[in-house]
Amino acid sequence: MRKRRSILALTLLLGVAGGAGGQILAPPLGEVPLADVLEILQLERELIAVDGARGAQASVALHLGERVLWSGSRGRVGLVLTDQRILAVAVGSAAWQETRYQRSEQLAEDALLGDRVALIVTSSRAIGFDGGSGNLIELRFGPGETLVSARVGESVAVVVTDRRALGLSPSAGGFFESRLQARERVEQVSARANFVTVTTDRRVLIFRAPSGSWSERRLDLDS
Numbered sequence: 001m002r003k004r005r006s007i008l009a010l011t012l013l014l015g016v017a018g019g020a021g022g023q024i025l026a027p028p029l030g031e032v033p034l035a036d037v038l039e040i041l042q043l044e045r046e047l048i049a050v051d052g053a054r055g056a057q058a059s060v061a062l063h064l065g066e067r068v069l070w071s072g073s074r075g076r077v078g079l080v081l082t083d084q085r086i087l088a089v090a091v092g093s094a095a096w097q098e099t100r101y102q103r104s105e106q107l108a109e110d111a112l113l114g115d116r117v118a119l120i121v122t123s124s125r126a127i128g129f130d131g132g133s134g135n136l137i138e139l140r141f142g143p144g145e146t147l148v149s150a151r152v153g154e155s156v157a158v159v160v161t162d163r164r165a166l167g168l169s170p171s172a173g174g175f176f177e178s179r180l181q182a183r184e185r186v187e188q189v190s191a192r193a194n195f196v197t198v199t200t201d202r203r204v205l206i207f208r209a210p211s212g213s214w215s216e217r218r219l220d221l222d223s
Helices: 002-017
Strands: 038-043 046-051 056-061 068-074 077-082 085-090 097-100 117-121 125-130 135-140 147-152 157-161 164-168 175-179 186-191 195-200 203-208 213-218
Touching (some): 038 068, 038 085, 085 125, 117 147, 117 157, 125 164, 147 186, 157 195, 164 203, 175 203, 175 213
Antiparallel strands (some): 046 056, 068 077, 077 085, 085 097, 125 135, 147 157, 157 164, 186 195, 203 213
């Protein structure tokens, strides 16, 4: 009887986890944290990204007098901030990606890391790293535009200013914008595994990383 129960439990488990043909399906994108498979090493004047998943290495030389201020890796992305530029690398990257600081731009002190995305916010730009394509994506703030919040989930990132919400997706690629209304007040920003919610005094904005799309639900202000 105990053996029959064990077989029945295993059959039910496979039935829930399996798809057509009884195969066990992989977890959907962003549903579980990824293993850390990328390590960044600094050897004298050289940075080396050790790719544990592919068994490869990508290196970049530091400039004369360049200082590393911050470095970190998580899941499949890695980032290094120096006093001259921002350097990013992902699993499968043949080379590091970089962007230099602009004149009068305040240096970034640290970065926000997800499993597949990274986010850096400076005084004048939002800079995202898409671990899917291995590209840095930049978006400049407008004159007088003020940062409200920045959040990162495993596979999504969001930057909210007093004018707009910017969702970053490693699936669709790039920043996707949702404009705020005049005098609309942001109350809460949350980033989950692969979606973001931005709650204002008028609406709930939802960004979904798999599609790179925003949707909204208006609040009942009369209740």
